[in-house]
Amino acid sequence: MSSAAPDARRAGCRPVTAEVSGWGRFPAARTDLYRPERMRSLETAVGCADTVLARGLGRSYGDACYNSAGATVLMERLDRFLAFDSETGTLDCEAGVSFAQILETFVPRGFFPPVTPGTKFVTLGGALACDVHGKNHHVDGSFSRHVLDFDLLAADGSVLRCSRTANPDLFRATAGGMGLTGIVTRVRLTLRRMETSYISVDYERAANLGDALERLAARDAEYRYSVAWIDCLAQGQSLGRSVLMRGNPAGADETRDANVREPLRGMSTPRLRVPFDAPASLLNRHSVRAFNGLYYRRYPADARGRIVHFEPFFYPLDGIGDWNRLYGRRGFVQYQFVVPADAAAAALEDALSLVSNAGAPSFLAVLKRFGNAEEAGLLSFPRPGYTLALDLPWRGRDTETLLRALDDVVVDAGGRVYFAKDARMRRELVGGMYPDLDEWRGIRDRIDPAGRFSSDLGRRLGLAE
Amino acid sequence: MRAAVGGSWVVVLGATSPIARAVAGELAARGHSLLLAGRDTGELERIAADLSIRHGGDVATVAYDARDAGAARKLLAAVEARAAGGLEGVVAAVGMLGDAERAATDPVYAAEMIQANFTGVVAAVTGLANLLAARRAGFIIGVASVAGDRGRQSNYAYGAAKGGFALWLQGLRNRMWHVGVRVLTVKPGFVDTEMTYGLPGMFLVAHPKRVGVAIARALDQGRDVIYVPGFWRPIMWVIRAIPERLFRRLRL
Numbered sequence: 001m002s003s004a005a006p007d008a009r010r011a012g013c014r015p016v017t018a019e020v021s022g023w024g025r026f027p028a029a030r031t032d033l034y035r036p037e038r039m040r041s042l043e044t045a046v047g048c049a050d051t052v053l054a055r056g057l058g059r060s061y062g063d064a065c066y067n068s069a070g071a072t073v074l075m076e077r078l079d080r081f082l083a084f085d086s087e088t089g090t091l092d093c094e095a096g097v098s099f100a101q102i103l104e105t106f107v108p109r110g111f112f113p114p115v116t117p118g119t120k121f122v123t124l125g126g127a128l129a130c131d132v133h134g135k136n137h138h139v140d141g142s143f144s145r146h147v148l149d150f151d152l153l154a155a156d157g158s159v160l161r162c163s164r165t166a167n168p169d170l171f172r173a174t175a176g177g178m179g180l181t182g183i184v185t186r187v188r189l190t191l192r193r194m195e196t197s198y199i200s201v202d203y204e205r206a207a208n209l210g211d212a213l214e215r216l217a218a219r220d221a222e223y224r225y226s227v228a229w230i231d232c233l234a235q236g237q238s239l240g241r242s243v244l245m246r247g248n249p250a251g252a253d254e255t256r257d258a259n260v261r262e263p264l265r266g267m268s269t270p271r272l273r274v275p276f277d278a279p280a281s282l283l284n285r286h287s288v289r290a291f292n293g294l295y296y297r298r299y300p301a302d303a304r305g306r307i308v309h310f311e312p313f314f315y316p317l318d319g320i321g322d323w324n325r326l327y328g329r330r331g332f333v334q335y336q337f338v339v340p341a342d343a344a345a346a347a348l349e350d351a352l353s354l355v356s357n358a359g360a361p362s363f364l365a366v367l368k369r370f371g372n373a374e375e376a377g378l379l380s381f382p383r384p385g386y387t388l389a390l391d392l393p394w395r396g397r398d399t400e401t402l403l404r405a406l407d408d409v410v411v412d413a414g415g416r417v418y419f420a421k422d423a424r425m426r427r428e429l430v431g432g433m434y435p436d437l438d439e440w441r442g443i444r445d446r447i448d449p450a451g452r453f454s455s456d457l458g459r460r461l462g463l464a465e
Numbered sequence: 466m467r468a469a470v471g472g473s474w475v476v477v478l479g480a481t482s483p484i485a486r487a488v489a490g491e492l493a494a495r496g497h498s499l500l501l502a503g504r505d506t507g508e509l510e511r512i513a514a515d516l517s518i519r520h521g522g523d524v525a526t527v528a529y530d531a532r533d534a535g536a537a538r539k540l541l542a543a544v545e546a547r548a549a550g551g552l553e554g555v556v557a558a559v560g561m562l563g564d565a566e567r568a569a570t571d572p573v574y575a576a577e578m579i580q581a582n583f584t585g586v587v588a589a590v591t592g593l594a595n596l597l598a599a600r601r602a603g604f605i606i607g608v609a610s611v612a613g614d615r616g617r618q619s620n621y622a623y624g625a626a627k628g629g630f631a632l633w634l635q636g637l638r639n640r641m642w643h644v645g646v647r648v649l650t651v652k653p654g655f656v657d658t659e660m661t662y663g664l665p666g667m668f669l670v671a672h673p674k675r676v677g678v679a680i681a682r683a684l685d686q687g688r689d690v691i692y693v694p695g696f697w698r699p700i701m702w703v704i705r706a707i708p709e710r711l712f713r714r715l716r717l
Binding site for chain 2: 035084
């Protein structure tokens, strides 16, 4: 008898009922949480409730990561590495493995995730369900492109191996499928080999939106990683002023020239934490305007080949634990959309004007150019064009009014909103944004006819009914 | 403990528990090879693969159920085949919290609880201790529980088994001291695992990783008995000090 081996009747099927939310802390709802530690108890937990949703580390922003109508299964303890081939970089692991765990183990060995979201506290299962993208989408596509295969625990209890050749329809429905096709239990992906854990970064400032788009379009192909940070509160001639941060993996010679002592330096351990909820008044248009102004000037106006460790480059906010508490008790929403390139200039200008005129205190707005998305999932967010992500403190109706106006801009431009960030969109808009929704629904109805896998987001947006 | 030489084996009994996994990770990081013994062989394979990828080194598995009569003998044979001559340590982390209400009324189940948590483990560790004694070196880590510090009406079959195991470890420690084998008794409080998840009345729960790190540190420091987290020592001192006439009324 092994330690902690539960009686199947009891442990594994014993929920903790609690109020949960996504990273934005808005909205929140009560759900029965299960937290299996072995594959057998995962299967037990799935059988304990009528409807189920797997949850990784809860870093999606809105209501995508819980199921208040039934059970929410925490996947964080199913985090075992199962196989690694150091020749090919192929890593096979359980879906509860996080990017942080991969970085901890594999950066010192010269491997890096092929695509990483802006926080390392994301599980692979969550990354696949949201088909996340990173700063390299214009070159490497989204996360699912680098997934060789995965196992899906389906509604009938079977575990199906899915790849581009085996169950290809389930592969395309699960990548970006927001956890509504089943529970991903295992993911096999290819890590990227790298000489150093540093990035050689070029910084440049763009005076306004037009300048930023021009610079992104002109030279993005020269960089593996590219992103622009936009000051959403700048107005008039400066509307859309940004800092472009673009770079390539630094070679061993570059880190040597920069006197980097440990070219494959891994993660740093100590982290600051936000110890309590900030008062609602902390983030107002004045404080954020001041912050944005400082941030804009913090980076060099024009600098080439700065050698930057991967951690601040990819995960600037991970150094501050629980930073979502800065937005206070009411929480915040992140709004991210993509619009096709030909409509981008006008749509982004409209969107930025709306945000700027509303005086909504948004910092950390991020602009990025997406590349080809042909291999992505049916509901994957990325498509060719430009994407903008902005954080807004949730202020109830005022915020919703602004977001509806933004929805209109996005729809008119033929764009779409990112489910992983969404907390409030109306369901009428989904079909127009995601033309493959009907095909996805067909696959989903076949694999889960009774609708056992469900989330608050899925019900709100009517993805699967 | 200093970095061990390659090939020095540690046998981990009850290796699928989160505490065992955490201790095993610490030992693997110190250079030990591991033989993971447990009931759920599928889980053992997963944990073995994980430890091997994270820390390098040899990690092997063997099926072991403390409730089986012949389990200790079979385990010993497997250890001698795998790790003969190179056995450096034993981690006994077997534990079955089970169903306390059933153990209070079902004679067969009550005996099973004692077998899983005490007599079965004692049989296995006795055989392994002989190997270490013959080498005149090594260590034994026994995971008991704060539940073994006092018989409580809510959970006394488990508590008695763990308390008995702690007493047995104490005797073993004194005997093994003469032959240079160290014995560390670990008394965890509530640990945040599947075994306790969703149970009412849990408080001050510790993350299993934290428990694993504390155990490895105690081994490095040559401690005899540790409570993890350490605040359980004064708590249990108070609980032991409560007069029986009062204690029975508390329904603990």
